[in-house]
Amino acid sequence: MEYVGTALAEMTMPQISPLAGEPIERADAERLAGVLKALADPARLRLLSLIQSAPEGEACVCDLTAPLGLSQPTVSHHLRILTEAGLLEREKRGVWAYYRLVPSAIATIADLLTPPRKRATKRAR
Amino acid sequence: MEYVGTALAEMTMPQISPLAGEPIERADAERLAGVLKALADPARLRLLSLIQSAPEGEACVCDLTAPLGLSQPTVSHHLRILTEAGLLEREKRGVWAYYRLVPSAIATIADLLTPPRKRATKRAR
DNA sequence: TGCCGATATGCAGGCGGATCGATGCTGCTG
DNA sequence: CAGCAGCATCGATCCGCCTGCATATCGGCA
Numbered sequence: 001m002e003y004v005g006t007a008l009a010e011m012t013m014p015q016i017s018p019l020a021g022e023p024i025e026r027a028d029a030e031r032l033a034g035v036l037k038a039l040a041d042p043a044r045l046r047l048l049s050l051i052q053s054a055p056e057g058e059a060c061v062c063d064l065t066a067p068l069g070l071s072q073p074t075v076s077h078h079l080r081i082l083t084e085a086g087l088l089e090r091e092k093r094g095v096w097a098y099y100r101l102v103p104s105a106i107a108t109i110a111d112l113l114t115p116p117r118k119r120a121t122k123r124a125r
Numbered sequence: 126m127e128y129v130g131t132a133l134a135e136m137t138m139p140q141i142s143p144l145a146g147e148p149i150e151r152a153d154a155e156r157l158a159g160v161l162k163a164l165a166d167p168a169r170l171r172l173l174s175l176i177q178s179a180p181e182g183e184a185c186v187c188d189l190t191a192p193l194g195l196s197q198p199t200v201s202h203h204l205r206i207l208t209e210a211g212l213l214e215r216e217k218r219g220v221w222a223y224y225r226l227v228p229s230a231i232a233t234i235a236d237l238l239t240p241p242r243k244r245a246t247k248r249a250r
Numbered sequence: 251t252g253c254c255g256a257t258a259t260g261c262a263g264g265c266g267g268a269t270c271g272a273t274g275c276t277g278c279t280g
Numbered sequence: 281c282a283g284c285a286g287c288a289t290c291g292a293t294c295c296g297c298c299t300g301c302a303t304a305t306c307g308g309c310a
Contacts (some may be wrong), residue, residue, distance in 0.1 A: 040161035
């Protein structure tokens with residue numbers, strides 16, 4: 001499967017919400033489902049949690065392998081999925097790769113799921 | 126797969142959040158992932174959207190088959206998954222089965238994903 | 251009671267994904 | 281320049297799930 005960039009960014013422009021006034025388009029549903037699918041995994045949820053609660057809000061792969069109880073390739077795999085979904089950002093310093101949460105990325109998802117009564121404007125497509 | 130009741134209700138008691146101060150437990154991650162997995166499907170997102178935008182906020186299977194372009198058994202399957210996840214409620218009137226959104230169910234999920242800075246109290250376990 | 255329509259369930263094919271071991275790549279370090 | 285450590289990628293395996301077809305179940309109706 002090819003790299004999709006930050007799937008989140010593509011969704012923030014058209015104001016999608018499953019609970020908006022009108023049925024969402026098939027393509028929008030697939031994009032939102034893609035991001036949610038990145039979240040819908042115990043290992044990845046724990047990764048986000050571990051990274052967020054890490055000292056500087058960042059963590060490298062070697063710090064995450066043990067707490068998760070997964071092999072290093074598997075952890076790298078999950079981190080890649082989270083990064084491609086736009087939830088994590090990667091910074092390589094020396095031999096280490098540090099991951100941190102993308103600010104307000106998850107909040108954006110929560111916003112998309114929140115009923116529109118809280119959101120003022122809704123643009124048609 | 127056995128019926129799990131409303132998985133959402135089980136999660137609202139312990140204040141789980143992937144972005145809370147401390148790493149979430151493995152069991153909590155699996156519960157949250159389970160509900161998110163129910164959401165992370167294009168067909169199910171469109172089902173929620175269709176039901177919400179239906180005249181009375183409710184719809185029966187026969188109304189949903191055509192817009193989705195899926196067979197009736199498949200639609201029933203997705204509706205079942207959403208219901209077991211606690212996102213939909215089912216009411217059978219005559220031969221028809223009417224589905225409607227569980228009030229604030231998705232809002233609860235959005236709340237769980239929202240960073241704790243917005244939520245005042247956070248209980249330890 | 252017998253038929254028909256609306257749903258749910260069983261079953262099976264096929265695809266995507268989670269996982270791990272092995273391997274390649276890249277900076278540090280002696 | 282070796283050697284090593286951290287990380288990503290590859291290949292393979294296993295499992296779960298989305299989907300449709302066939303079938304069972306239930307309620308209304310003649």
